[in-house]
Amino acid sequence: MIRFERQAVHARFRQPTGEAVEAVIEIRVNPITGRTSRIAFSRTGEREAATDSFPDPPPLAGDTVRCPFCSINLSAKTPQLLKTYEASGRLVRDASVLFPNLFPYGAHSAVSLFDDRHFVEIGTASVESYANSFLNCADYLKRVLAQDPAAVYMAITQNHLPSAGGSLLHPHLQIQADRVAANHQRFLQSRAASHFKETGRLLFSDYLQCERQEGKRTIGATGAWEWLAAFAPEGFFEIWGILPGATSLSQVTAGGWAGLAAGVLNAQRYYRSLNRNGYNLGILAVEDGASKLELRIVILARSNYAPWARNDHTGFEVMLGDMATFTAPEDTAAGARPFWRQPESIAD
Numbered sequence: 001m002i003r004f005e006r007q008a009v010h011a012r013f014r015q016p017t018g019e020a021v022e023a024v025i026e027i028r029v030n031p032i033t034g035r036t037s038r039i040a041f042s043r044t045g046e047r048e049a050a051t052d053s054f055p056d057p058p059p060l061a062g063d064t065v066r067c068p069f070c071s072i073n074l075s076a077k078t079p080q081l082l083k084t085y086e087a088s089g090r091l092v093r094d095a096s097v098l099f100p101n102l103f104p105y106g107a108h109s110a111v112s113l114f115d116d117r118h119f120v121e122i123g124t125a126s127v128e129s130y131a132n133s134f135l136n137c138a139d140y141l142k143r144v145l146a147q148d149p150a151a152v153y154m155a156i157t158q159n160h161l162p163s164a165g166g167s168l169l170h171p172h173l174q175i176q177a178d179r180v181a182a183n184h185q186r187f188l189q190s191r192a193a194s195h196f197k198e199t200g201r202l203l204f205s206d207y208l209q210c211e212r213q214e215g216k217r218t219i220g221a222t223g224a225w226e227w228l229a230a231f232a233p234e235g236f237f238e239i240w241g242i243l244p245g246a247t248s249l250s251q252v253t254a255g256g257w258a259g260l261a262a263g264v265l266n267a268q269r270y271y272r273s274l275n276r277n278g279y280n281l282g283i284l285a286v287e288d289g290a291s292k293l294e295l296r297i298v299i300l301a302r303s304n305y306a307p308w309a310r311n312d313h314t315g316f317e318v319m320l321g322d323m324a325t326f327t328a329p330e331d332t333a334a335g336a337r338p339f340w341r342q343p344e345s346i347a348d
């Protein structure tokens with residue numbers, strides 16, 4: 001049912017010197033989606049632009065005066081929730097503030113800040129600030145479901161720095177809920193449902209069990225969350241965190257959000273060690289009360305935000321639909337493991 005399929009293809013040519021070359025490209029099939037991706041090993045040792053050292057902060061890293069998310073501007077420049085959601089207009093949890101997205105992508109679209117820090121370099125946020133921001137997201141989504149019970153297709157995402165799609169530097173999560181599923185929600189809901197129908201078991205729990213047996217891509221745990229490198233990555237250094245058995249955001253406790261925050265920060269510290277400063281993360285949920293899709297967060301490094309950095313989506317990804325990365329997922333797992341062994345990764 002869950003298979004780790006891969007095959008190698010070989011490109012044969014001669015070096016300018018005449019020496020024969022056989023370059024190996026591995027094509028892997030994502031066991032969840034069936035999508036193929038490629039690992040181009042000839043580029044493994046390549047030094048990518050702007051990764052020799054950790055990039056400088058962005059030019060606007062100190063520009064708090066014009067930032068709508070900084071506390072001096074927040075109440076005047078950010079929108080308010082309808083009073084039926086929250087009488088005060090914004091959800092506040094310690095230093096985290098949540099409000100509607102001024103530029104929504106769906107019916108329920110919001111932004112959750114971590115705190116008042118305008119620029120936070122990758123891997124340097126506190127576990128507490130992330131946990132509070134996630135808790136604010138979960139609180140908002142619970143209120144959405146109470147107001148619009150059919151808006152069951154939910155997501156929490158983050159774009160860190162413009163290279164990852166971020167438009168404002170001030171760190172924040174985006175929250176989405178709609179009655180209409182996005183492609184990945186539609187596919188994963190159906191995949192998890194058919195897996196359950198055929199086996200009586202949950203898809204990501206089974207996936208995790210298979211990965212534990214192989215042991216090559218498992219990274220570690222933070223509380224109940226289990227972390228591993230994606231078998232067939234669709235992004236650089238792609239890492240998954242799975243909360244086995246949890247099919248609804250409402251099943252995540254405060255300690256569970258703290259465990260998620262700890263793992264996300266471990267991944268960021270790993271990316272930082274590779275001189276990467278941009279990333280995306282996302283967690284999807286289908287809150288219809290019947291969904292068999294367990295909670296899984298995906299985090300991956302994006303092209304560096306630095307002058308003349310090369311974008312990670314080339315004509316190959318955009319036109320052929322196969323992501324090509326340069327590192328074996330087993331090496332990603334080996335590189336990430338030390339960041340899960342350090343004391344700050346321990347969460348209850």
Ligand SMILES: [Zn+2]
Binds near residue numbers: 064068069118119
């Ligand atoms: Zn700011």
